[in-house]
Amino acid sequence: MLTRLGRSGGTTVRSFAKDVRFGVEARSLLLQGVNVLANAVATTLGPKGRNVLIEQLLISPRITKDGITVANNVQLKDRRHNMGVQLLRQATNNTNNKVGDGTTTATILARGIACQGLHVLRQGQVNVQLLREGILQGSRAVCKALDEMSVSVDTIGQVEAVAKVALNGEERLAELIGDTILELGEGGVILLKESHSPIDEVKIQEGITLPSGYFSPFFATKSEGDTLELGNCLLLLTLAKIDQVEQILPALNLAKVREQPLLIIAQDFSSDLLKILVLNHLQGRVQVCAVKAPNFGEEQRQEMQDLALAMGAHLLEDATWLAELDEEDLGEVVSAVVDAKETHLMQPINVNEEQVQARIQHIRELIEEAITDEDLDRLKTRLGRMQGHLATIYVGGTSDLEVSERKDRFNDALQAVRVAISDGVVPGGGTAYLRCIPALDKLPPAEVMEHQVGREIVRDALRLPCYTIARNAGVDPDEVLRQVIAGSGNYGYDAAAGEFGDLLTRGIVDPTKVLQSAMTDAAGIASLLATTEVLITEQPRKRKIPKNQITQDLAKLVGM
Known part of the structure; x- marks a missing residue:
């Protein structure tokens, strides 16, 4: 709806009306968008997760199992639903920027916490800020418990185990990453490029190129x-x-x-x-x-x-x-x-080694602040030159679609390996989160009812990663949850083999920092979403398309 505000120098100033929603209705509209994004991303979790096909205008579609790629491509027509998508996407981007992996887990946890929080708000009078504090208390307790169960990565075999999980069980590719890190050392720089052949290969350059x-x-x-x-x-x-x-x-x-x-x-x-x-x-x-x-x-x-x-x-x-x-x-x-x-x-x-090391540290700091993939690749290349050795993994495939999908997984695996080396690993398959439930139960009783409810919301959300992995594997997720919770320590479900056992022995591990970051980001974003009271969006308006046939055809091509 257009409203004329006035004229200035012959120019008409116009303003579009806003759509304002309150309370339960506002949160329900946000939740619809959250569910769409979470459902799309959750399908990729685990060794038997599914692929997502993404349309790209004027070029071939992209196929991927990378959670952040899926999240960044979900956009809904309804502005109110899309705001829920944007909020949840923030959790995935935060996790990706910190550790480069764990985006799917962060999405699943955030959706679980948000849904439970909204359900609580529907039950009666609740102080939403105290509820948010309780959720954050629970997430901090989970992160502390993860830190206590973490074990260090000391061998290339453990490095390959981390890479194998991120690569959805492809052992040969995990060995390729392990061999490369063994050659370069922990601080070595590894670049990913697309190969012109179906074969994966590594090129290691000594000196400066x-x-x-x-x-x-x-x-x-x-x-x-x-x-x-x-x-x-x-x-x-x-x-x-x-x-x-x-x-x-x-x-x-x-x-x-x-x-x-x-x-x-x-x-x-x-x-x-x-x-x-x-x-x-x-x-x-x-x-x-x-x-x-x-x-x-x-x-x-x-x-x-x-x-x-x-x-x-x-x-x-x-x-x-x-x-x-x-x-x-x-x-x-x-x-x-x-x-x-x-x-x-x-x-x-x-x-002058002191000057060289100072420059290396400066470039590392720039890498942490890099925003675009182009900046990141350029800075990594500079770092590799300064260190005197650089490895380039050329990712192969039988088609552009396959190369793109495998490159996404390679990138996730490299990021997971780096944080695993620096901060250690915990049992994978969602088991580590389940082992954090007793830590929440042992917390002193909360003095405020909302704090206790917030902890319970986090406690329930910890079941979701294991549940989703089992569901994607085509087995009964409730039965898998029951058996894993009944066990202890590293006992969990190996979705790739369809068996239960010691996950550390089987090489099914997750980097500790990835799970901690996913938990922290999910709790922060979801608690904000659950405590939202007012939703303000632009009124939808129809775009004016010129009647010229060429412009009409172009408009149809881009979906207008």
Whole structure:
């Protein structure tokens, strides 16, 4: 409904009315959206979870079992239902940002807590803020109990067990991750890329690899094939565009005096200068090679600063710095291998380790703050260069759909492995949450009725992950719950094998931090949702589509 507010300079100012709902009705509308999202995400949980097919306009659909991917693609037409989706999605995103896994579990717990909270509110007069405090008390008790039952990850076999759970039981892929971490160490950097073949493979790069090769193939004409190898090589790093040979004469003279090859990495080179350098190289006066600095703008500056620290060199900002160059400004490596596409620098000499470690810590902090996947990949690449070794897992598949789905699972597995190494693991399959129920029962009696009710809500929600895993496996979830609760310790249900047993011995484990984060985020968001009293949304309005046939066809294509 449009309301005219007034005119200013011939322009009409208009405002759309708001839809306002209260109390039980408002919470019920939110809950409908919560249920849609939770039902979609819950289908992916466990080794026998199902796939979700997601439409992508103008390209092939995406198939995935990744909870966060499913959650981020659920959007409902009704604005009031969609607000419930957005609230619940916040829990999944919080968990994903913290630990990179556990999003499905967080969704299931949040829905369970929210539903129970709304049910309590319908029963009578309840102080909603005290109820929220009780829910948060229960979640803190669960996190403490998880911490007490956690065991450390000390072997590659345990690492592979964590990866196997995240990969839905694919043992070969878990072994591939285990072998990679064994090669790199706990702090190693692992990137994921799509392979052009159906086979998964790992490429480990020692030293520093830059994604740019020599400016001219004539630099490699005196070597075998298309690769130029420079032993005991000097490095000149600059952000300047080098136009004249006089600008780099001091560096060329130093290389000639020391009888060492010179590798120049600069922002750009003039064509005339390249001709002179190639001629100099071919005539054997000074063995030299020119390489373009990676990336552009501020990213180029950051990566060149990384490179300078890692190589023990000084980054020369502009041409005036080149004129004042001295021997200490040059870096030195045992070997440099340059081809048409990449430059490999191995075993730097005279590196300041304190500065390198400070830079590594700075990049790690940036990684924790990264928002987009592109920023995360770029920062991980920088970290791998600084550490001197980087592994890239090329994820294969028979189709783009399969590659995309497997890449999602690989990413979840890598994140799960990292938090497991840092914080330990607990029995998987939802068993750890069930073992937290006695910890809630042992809490001192609450002085306020709402606090006790909040704890009971959390207690009931702890059954849901195990219940959902069993249901997705096609067995009686109530019977599975009964048997697991009757057991103790690591005894639980192996959904992949359809058997009960010691889950730690079977390698069915969850990272402790993942379960703690899922519990905390679910309790926080769900308690807010359950205590909502007023819901305000925009009134739905019909979009105006031009009558032109082309625009009508385009509108239909995008669902308008």
